[in-house]
Amino acid sequence: MTKDTVIGLEVHVALDTKSKLFCRCSTQWGLPDNTAVCPICLGHPGTLPVLNARAVELAVVAALALDCKINAVSSFARKNYFYPDLPKGYQITQQQQPLARHGSVKFQAKDVVREISIRQVHIEEDAARLYHHKERTEIDFNRAGVPLIEIVTEPEFSRPRDARLFLEELRLLLIAAGVSDCRMEAGNMRCDANISFAPDGQRTEIKNLNSTKAVQLALEYQQQNRGTSASQSFTEATTVRWDEKNRRTVIMRSKSESPDYMFVAEPDLPNLCVEKSMVEALQTQIPETPLQLSQRLAGDYQLNDQQARVLAAHRDKAAWFEKAVAAGAPPAEAAKWLLGPVARHLNLRGKNLGNIPISPEQLARLIKLQTDRTISNTEAREILQQMLVTGHSPESLKKEMNLGRRWDEQTLVKIIEEVLAANSKAIADYRAGKARALDFLTGKVLQRTEGRADPAEVTAMLRQHLDK
Amino acid sequence: MMPTLRQLVQQLEQGQTTARQFTEQLLSQVANAQERFNVFINVTEEMAMATADRVDKLRRRGCFLPPLAGVPVAVKDNILIEGTITTCASRMLKDYVSPYTATVMERLSLSPLMGKTNMDEFAMGSSTLTSAYGPSGNPWDEARVPGGSSGGSAAAVAAGCTPFALGSDTGGSVRQPAAFCGVTGLRPTWGRVSRRGLVAFASSLDQVGILAPSAEDCALVLQTIAGHDSGDATSSHQPVSDYLGGINQGVKGLTIGILRDRNVDNQQGIDMAVDKAAAMLEKAGATLVEMDMPYGKEALAAYHVIAPVELYSNLARFDGIRYGYRAAGHSYREILERSRCFGSEVKLRLVSGVNLLQREPDEKFYAKARQARKAVTDCLHNMLREVDLLLSPSAPLVAFSKEEKDDLLAMYFNDYHAIPASLAGLPAISLPCGLVNGLPVGMQLVAPAWSEGLLLQAGHAWQGISQWHTMAPGRSAQ
Numbered sequence: 001m002t003k004d005t006v007i008g009l010e011v012h013v014a015l016d017t018k019s020k021l022f023c024r025c026s027t028q029w030g031l032p033d034n035t036a037v038c039p040i041c042l043g044h045p046g047t048l049p050v051l052n053a054r055a056v057e058l059a060v061v062a063a064l065a066l067d068c069k070i071n072a073v074s075s076f077a078r079k080n081y082f083y084p085d086l087p088k089g090y091q092i093t094q095q096q097q098p099l100a101r102h103g104s105v106k107f108q109a110k111d112v113v114r115e116i117s118i119r120q121v122h123i124e125e126d127a128a129r130l131y132h133h134k135e136r137t138e139i140d141f142n143r144a145g146v147p148l149i150e151i152v153t154e155p156e157f158s159r160p161r162d163a164r165l166f167l168e169e170l171r172l173l174l175i176a177a178g179v180s181d182c183r184m185e186a187g188n189m190r191c192d193a194n195i196s197f198a199p200d201g202q203r204t205e206i207k208n209l210n211s212t213k214a215v216q217l218a219l220e221y222q223q224q225n226r227g228t229s230a231s232q233s234f235t236e237a238t239t240v241r242w243d244e245k246n247r248r249t250v251i252m253r254s255k256s257e258s259p260d261y262m263f264v265a266e267p268d269l270p271n272l273c274v275e276k277s278m279v280e281a282l283q284t285q286i287p288e289t290p291l292q293l294s295q296r297l298a299g300d301y302q303l304n305d306q307q308a309r310v311l312a313a314h315r316d317k318a319a320w321f322e323k324a325v326a327a328g329a330p331p332a333e334a335a336k337w338l339l340g341p342v343a344r345h346l347n348l349r350g351k352n353l354g355n356i357p358i359s360p361e362q363l364a365r366l367i368k369l370q371t372d373r374t375i376s377n378t379e380a381r382e383i384l385q386q387m388l389v390t391g392h393s394p395e396s397l398k399k400e401m402n403l404g405r406r407w408d409e410q411t412l413v414k415i416i417e418e419v420l421a422a423n424s425k426a427i428a429d430y431r432a433g434k435a436r437a438l439d440f441l442t443g444k445v446l447q448r449t450e451g452r453a454d455p456a457e458v459t460a461m462l463r464q465h466l467d468k
Numbered sequence: 469m470m471p472t473l474r475q476l477v478q479q480l481e482q483g484q485t486t487a488r489q490f491t492e493q494l495l496s497q498v499a500n501a502q503e504r505f506n507v508f509i510n511v512t513e514e515m516a517m518a519t520a521d522r523v524d525k526l527r528r529r530g531c532f533l534p535p536l537a538g539v540p541v542a543v544k545d546n547i548l549i550e551g552t553i554t555t556c557a558s559r560m561l562k563d564y565v566s567p568y569t570a571t572v573m574e575r576l577s578l579s580p581l582m583g584k585t586n587m588d589e590f591a592m593g594s595s596t597l598t599s600a601y602g603p604s605g606n607p608w609d610e611a612r613v614p615g616g617s618s619g620g621s622a623a624a625v626a627a628g629c630t631p632f633a634l635g636s637d638t639g640g641s642v643r644q645p646a647a648f649c650g651v652t653g654l655r656p657t658w659g660r661v662s663r664r665g666l667v668a669f670a671s672s673l674d675q676v677g678i679l680a681p682s683a684e685d686c687a688l689v690l691q692t693i694a695g696h697d698s699g700d701a702t703s704s705h706q707p708v709s710d711y712l713g714g715i716n717q718g719v720k721g722l723t724i725g726i727l728r729d730r731n732v733d734n735q736q737g738i739d740m741a742v743d744k745a746a747a748m749l750e751k752a753g754a755t756l757v758e759m760d761m762p763y764g765k766e767a768l769a770a771y772h773v774i775a776p777v778e779l780y781s782n783l784a785r786f787d788g789i790r791y792g793y794r795a796a797g798h799s800y801r802e803i804l805e806r807s808r809c810f811g812s813e814v815k816l817r818l819v820s821g822v823n824l825l826q827r828e829p830d831e832k833f834y835a836k837a838r839q840a841r842k843a844v845t846d847c848l849h850n851m852l853r854e855v856d857l858l859l860s861p862s863a864p865l866v867a868f869s870k871e872e873k874d875d876l877l878a879m880y881f882n883d884y885h886a887i888p889a890s891l892a893g894l895p896a897i898s899l900p901c902g903l904v905n906g907l908p909v910g911m912q913l914v915a916p917a918w919s920e921g922l923l924l925q926a927g928h929a930w931q932g933i934s935q936w937h938t939m940a941p942g943r944s945a946q
Contacts, residue, residue, distance in 0.1 A: 039567050039568050042790050042791075043785040043790065044567055044568075044785075044790075044791065045548070045554070045556070045561070045564075045667040045668070045785070045786075046546075046547075046548045046554075046570060046663075046664065046665045046666055046667045046668065047664070048663065048664050048699060048700050048701065048702075049701065050698065050699060050700075050701055051701060078781050080780070080781050080784060080825075082784065082787065082800075082801075082804055083800070084787075084789060084800045087785060087790060088781075088784065088785045089781065089783075089784020089785045089786075089787065090781050090784055137800070139789070141790075260825075260826055262780075262781075262822070262825035262826060264777060264778070264781055264825070267671035267672040267702070267778065268668075268671055268700075268701060268702060269701050269702075270701060270702060
């Protein structure tokens with residue numbers, strides 16, 4: 001079924017600039033309706049677009065992160081059509097002569113690494129937002145003129161799931177490169193999907209996909225419903241809308257109804273010339289792709305795939321992890337602690353690694369105390385909790401909390417004898433071959449020591465006693 | 469009798485008159501001209517007096533003031549000035565309050581604004597007959613048109629309402645009315661003056677232009693308004709010349725190519741007037757050379773493909789939703805269709821434009837027109853390598869009657885001589901050079917890009933040996 005499916009994606013990403021593409025209005029999310037507007041982005045007569053240089057920079061960074069060739073010269077055109085969200089009656093876009101072409105993105109699809117070609121990356125302005133009510137439609141022009149890049153893939157996907165995985169990788173990549181915060185729910189990243197089935201090749205464009213999951217679901221829906229008269233006909237190219245609530249697609253228009261955009265070169269903007277020196281300078285800012293990072297972490301540090309992927313998805317954690325290892329922590333331990341107790345603490349308190357009082361070096365030292373058996377695992381966890389709150393060093397906390405007492409052998413033996421005396425059934429079980437009984441007894445001993453004795457040591461001593 | 473700009477500036481600086489006094493004088497002239505010639509769409513008396521008073525106050529305090537401070541101006545009603553209505557002579561913008569001020573007017577902020585002048589609707593036309601606020605009359609004969617589309621601005625200068633005026637020139641809209649009204653009209657190089665705040669008609673052809681009695685007056689104004697504007701990405705960084713500094717260099721040593729075009733029959737008397745002027749320039753030291761203009765027809769055709777195409781997208785923003793006239797309607801489409809209440813000439817060009825864009829997937833006409841434009845541009849550049857300036861009539865005819873029911877092509881023909889320079893983006897000036905049947909004739913000089921100084925120098929020299937620019941309607945040469 002997947003052999004004849006052909007899928008391509010068009011992704012629109014809002015660039016993380018302070019102001020709009022052609023005017024100084026703020027791009028800040030959540031401002032009151034129609035307050036971040038001016039004559040230019042409202043399309044008043046006599047206004048002229050002035051190109052935002054930072055938007056160009058970020059677009060170049062994005063194109064480089066997608067491994068594209070940057071065109072030294074690109075240009076803008078007017079895409080003409082009438083719609084209430086389009087103040088000038090045309091959109092200024094580089095669709096015809098884009099900033100960059102011919103890139104690629106690798107992503108993990110289960111156990112395989114797949115590569116998708118990027119056809120082009122170009123800059124364009126966003127339209128306003130429409131709010132449809134029963135009696136009227138309202139227009140908020142805050143979004144009109146926000147800088148976007150459009151990323152067009154070659155139609156090389158054959159599985160809906162791959163489309164989703166690609167988008168997830170793309171998100172992380174663009175976030176890491178500082179291009180955008182790619183929040184699909186805020187509309188900062190939008191995706192239209194195109195699907196067709198060989199050999200008839202008629203294309204369906206799917207719009208209104210508000211999450212990467214929706215992309216997969218909608219494409220799967222099209223796959224499952226192809227050719228059924230109940231849903232839509234595939235006799236001609238169609239545009240459909242994804243209905244999130246009812247989990248189906250609805251026809252918007254057919255090819256015969258699709259508009260003629262009558263592209264004209266934009267006379268108010270000169271050609272965009274990107275200097276080689278600028279490209280070279282920005283190239284140095286391109287970080288590893290999430291996939292590259294994940295592979296490197298797994299390879300260099302012998303982490304399992306799951307750990308590597310989670311770290312790669314959060315650059316700050318990956319950097320923190322690497323610092324901890326550099327400070328002497330064994331990778332496996334560092335990953336365990338960072339992704340376990342530390343991550344839980346961050347989630348609970350809504351913090352991030354930037355605003356907690358401990359450093360990677362401190363965690364490394366804590367881990368050392370534990371692996372040296374100076375303190376037990378449980379004790380280490382307790383110290384960590386205090387570290388996260390107070391920021392004090394593990395050494396001083398150990399002293400403060402009076403931890404790391406080595407239970408002297410005599411006291412331990414006494415406790416062991418008491419426990420053994422009180423648990424004859426467990427002894428019998430152990431003698432009968434049930435290994436679990438030993439764990440049970442260890443637990444009982446640890447209880448008596450308030451968890452402060454070393455479990456391994458206790459187990460060894462118990463065995464000694466029992467095997468006598 | 470209107471002093472020259474230079475004289476007026478001097479009078480103001482030396483205290484021989486005040487901005488208030490002079491502006492008040494003019495306002496009575498304005499009232500007169502308004503009644504007879506319908507020069508203005510809106511007269512801005514209060515604004516003018518307020519600016520005049522502010523300038524006088526600053527001057528009394530001894531503040532440094534720019535040269536044109538206190539010098540009144542009339543502005544074509546497609547240039548936005550905050551505090552004024554900007555109608556573009558259309559019903560669409562009848563009550564449109566300008567939300568900002570055009571860059572050119574920011575640079576003239578201390579010039580009292582007499583009013584917004586009449587024009588052809590959205591700047592397309594050669595007569596002001598398409599204005600939604602009635603046509604203007606030519607001060608030389610009020611039954612005749614002042615030309616267009618900057619007809620009101622030309623008439624304002626000719627009628628003595630203002631020492632200078634701003635217009636816009638896309639396919640001759642400053643030069644042709646200047647010729648019809650016997651005033652001097654300058655179209656700068658495309659990119660010399662900021663277009664920010666000029667309502668766009670055909671963006672790659674539009675340029676703000678100056679109308680005034682003399683070339684020297686134009687030089688003074690150009691000095692103030694020319695120069696790069698960060699708000700206009702197509703405005704040039706080319707340094708602004710010292711236009712006044714070079715203006716007295718005369719025509720000695722200049723080579724002028726007089727353009728002969730077999731494809732056009734100018735109205736009787738026009739060629740003679742231009743030839744006479746050429747002979748006088750030769751006497752004054754210029755070398756005149758005969759040149760063939762091969763692409764006049766192609767230029768006209770190309771213009772009437774390119775302009776409507778660009779117009780179509782420039783007028784797409786008028787949907788009544790955010791500003792301008794809005795009709796009632798139940799859907800966007802309904803509001804859109806009902807609100808776009810353009811006049812017939814505008815509608816015609818819109819239909820033409822969308823047709824040209826839509827008709828063929830391989831863009832036959834538009835692509836061909838762009839090629840023709842390049843050919844015309846190359847031709848002019850080549851000619852200007854051989855000579856310093858090109859000379860021709862500004863228009864093929866003199867002011868025609870308001871009643872003349874011309875067919876479309878005849879009307880478009882008005883711009884025949886003006887269009888090539890527009891297509892090539894080159895600077896050009898129209899200078900009064902004669903009378904035919906008592907109506908003004910203008911001659912046009914075209915210079916290489918950024919050589920406005922050369923135009924003004926030659927124009928000033930011409931006006932030093934001729935009197936046509938000093939004539940006013942109803943008054944003989946002095």
